[in-house]
Amino acid sequence: MAESNPADNEDDIDSLINCGICLSEMEEPKALICLHTFCVKCLKKVKHPPGQITCPLCQEDTLLPKGGIDGLRNNFFINQLKERRAIRGTGEFKMQCTCCGATDRAAVARCVDCNGFLCQQCVDSHKTLGPLKGHAVYTIEELRSGRVDISKVWKEQCCQHHKDQILRFFCKTCGIPICHVCTVVEHSRPEHDYLTLESATEGQMQEIKGLLASCKDVAKRVDTAIKQDDKVKTELNSAMDKASQDLITTKEKVIHSFLKLIEDDYHSNSEKLQKIAAERNTTIDSSKANLSNLQAKLNNAMDMANQVLTSGSKHDVASNYTTLTSTLKQLKQAQVVTTSDDVSFVMFSPNRSEQVLKPLGKIRETKPTLRQVRLQQEMGKDGEGKLTCGIGVSIASNGDIAIADQSTKKVKVYLSDGQYKLSLDTNQGLQQGKTSQPWDVAVSPNQFYVTDLTGMVKIYSLEGQYLKQFPVKSPDGTSSDIDGSQLLGLAIDNDGHLLVGNNTKQYISKCKQDGTHISTIKVDTDPDFIAVTPMGRIVVSPNVSNTGVYVLDQTGKHIHTINTPKDAKSWDPTGVCCSDDGVIYIASWDSRDQGGIYSFTEDGEYLGCVTTDVTKAYGLAYTCDDGDDKLVVAQDSGHPAKVFIFK
Known part of the structure; x- marks a missing residue:
């Protein structure tokens, strides 16, 4: 069977192999009934009632098998995606050896017969130990070179319950792949009906393709429905804006008709605020203009003095001495007056009395001070x-x-x-x-x-x-x-x-x-x-x-x-x-x-x-x-x- 590669796009692969809870690459991925897959350790942290768990992403409930979270189906496909992406990558290969179990040894090759990655020590063992000499071993460099068909590097998956048995059958009754031992023990006839995995997958692939086509049609209808919702929402917002504007307009008409006293008070206060702003901005602008003028004079005089001192001759010093010293002495005595922070203070204190016809409030022009x-x-x-x-x-x-x-x-x-x-x-x-x-x-x-x-x-x-x-x-x-x-x-x-x-x-x-x-x-x-x-x-x-x-x-x-x-x-x-x-x-x-x-x-x-x-x-x-x-x-x-x- 050709290599299954549904997600050549790296972003698509990330969405599959990254856990939706911890957002990192999944470890021991467990699949829920909704097809969402998570790390087993992350699922164990999710609070759930006895016998079932709710998917953290889509909220669909999954009945837990015997053994609880640990008994959920392993998603070997996710592990294969992780391994294949690591091989297809161009950066440093960071997979660990799965043969000897050493966590501190990086993998340098993969053994087809062992169906796992090998560190250098395990590669050497494959070369020297008799039972391992016939195994097909490919280095990471060979796998990345494109000279090796990667789909043939992965063997069939082993049974979750019988670790040394390959999954070669499919139980139609339970809807899961099983091994030869399973056909005799947990999935024996006549209670269970099964067939070979190869014959089962031919029909399954056709069924999946048909369902996929149907789902694509549903997806188009969903997309159309979402656009319709967006359209309705836009129209709603537009209607709400108009209704709100009509409400404001009506309120303003009522205020103008029945609360002219308050309107007059508002305009009076508004004019007063504008007057305060104009007067204080004039004060600030005048102060800033004076300071800018003084700054320009200082810069010019200091630049001239520095140039005479650093670049001028004795004749230049003597020629400019009287003018420079006179100017610098005047600037030395200049009064630098800053605008008080009090100028920036202004506040409107609303009238907190609930008698409508009273004034709106008071404009406070000075900062609060101690009042006896x-x-x-x-x-x-x-x-x-x-x-x-x-x-x-x-x-x-x-x-x-x-x-x-x-x-x-x-x-x-x-x-x-x-x-x-x-x-x-x-x-x-x-x-x-x-x-x-x-x-x-x-x-x-x-x-x-x-x-x-x-x-x-x-x-x-x-x-x-x-x-x-x-x-x-x-x-x-x-x-x-x-x-x-x-x-x-x-x-x-x-x-x-x-x-x-x-x-x-x-x-x-x-x-x-x-x-x-x-x-x-x-x-x-x-x-x-x-x-x-x-x-x-x-x-x-x-x-x-x-x-x-x-x-x-x-x-x-x-x-x-x-x-x-x-x-x-x-x-x-x-x-x-x-x-x-x-x-x-x-x-x-x-x-x-x-x-x-x-x-x-x-x-x-x-x-x-x-x-x-x-x-x-x-x-x-x-x-x-x-x-x-x-x-x-x-x-x-x-x-x-x-x-x-x-x-």
Whole structure:
């Protein structure tokens, strides 16, 4: 039979002899029912149920024979392809001797009768040992020369079960080649029907050719179908683009028709940005022009001086002395003024209030700096609204201030002027055996959200009515209501999603305001207090002594850590909030009245201490109400909450 060579193209051969798992040339190749072949060691690493294995490439299941992976059919054809390609190659021949089993001896020849490669020592043995003298041995050079018919160098394959027997028969019942011993033992008649391999392959080749022709037709139809799918996808994308553009156009029409105030504010801010850009570019260009002019003068004067010194005569030196020294002295005194980095700073701080008719936001032209505050008012000093253990605090878009009071098991809500308004009873909705200890609160335009050291987030109407509660999911898919978790930190991000901190399992769960799970973010600290910056970064304060505050991106990747400020007498970070211009404010709790509120940029640069007029500070919230920037801090041990206004 002529040499079978279905893949003269080296890339095609690579696709056949390289394992689809380890991507290297296969060792002990085992074939699956789908014809995909892999190294036996790689298949053993694939997780599979008892009795079958799924192909890692096409996902088709193969029933495992007795012996498991080792019992799968050996793909001798792959080994032959490897050997024949090695012989056909022009580079170094790297096959090892298969006769003596020595792994450190390179093969230099092949024995037809032994059906294997020989090292030089085995070649010498074939020349001297009587039983081996008659074997047909060809050197690698002879095989590569083309003078030898390579197809005659490989003998028939031996039986996988009877190593000394050639596969000369084909069992029609089992559909596999067998040896003479197999016809008597495992594949004996009448249970099995077999015929010689030679007569079987004649019909098999014709059948394969017929099926191959049919498959080529199917392949053409598949190619046509793929092109059709591509066409449909292109049309879909085009339709989606048009629909999206129509949506944008409609949105713009609605904005123009019903939100002219916002459009006007946008144009005003846009013009202001353009003006800032023009003025600052003029400043930079002017500075650069002056520097370039100075640079040119310096280069010219220095080049002239160097030429006079290195190439000029004494007469040249004397002739140019007065002019050169005068010019160089002037240039020596030149003022090199660089443009300050502050010129490159400009940012737009979106208005995070959800009242649509308010302005879009503010343009910040200068970098954030330390801003001092003064005490405006206290709340929760006495009466029904008295605070005994204030923890979390949040400010509604209408100015209402909500504070979680752990001792009374209520969230108390105050008007912007500090008057008590109502309470949320966190004892409602408690699961059996649970005790409410309200920790944090967040407010959307429609609802209050509360964590109370149970595994549930509770939802209340703005009128204080309990609505429902929901658990959050951990990274392993379990629910916080069944794994003993305590939910603490709570915030609403820039997209309106809830961020809920689980300090038992150390993760943050992102969910919609109705409780629908979106994702989980694993963190390396206790997320007891959470805030979100205008850039969308997540700030996590652990409420643990002498511990840093983590700043993360939206996926939970650590960006940097805010550590103890240089001028802090005590550093026990608790509440955290962010202003519209990107300043991070952190409250520090201290039992000796040595705490304070400290400010940092989003990048972690320390700006300074805002105030030390706090006692056992916990939750912290920021608001910009009617143009006044304010900080509200909740305090422990019966101290009232304080409202600070920026000077």
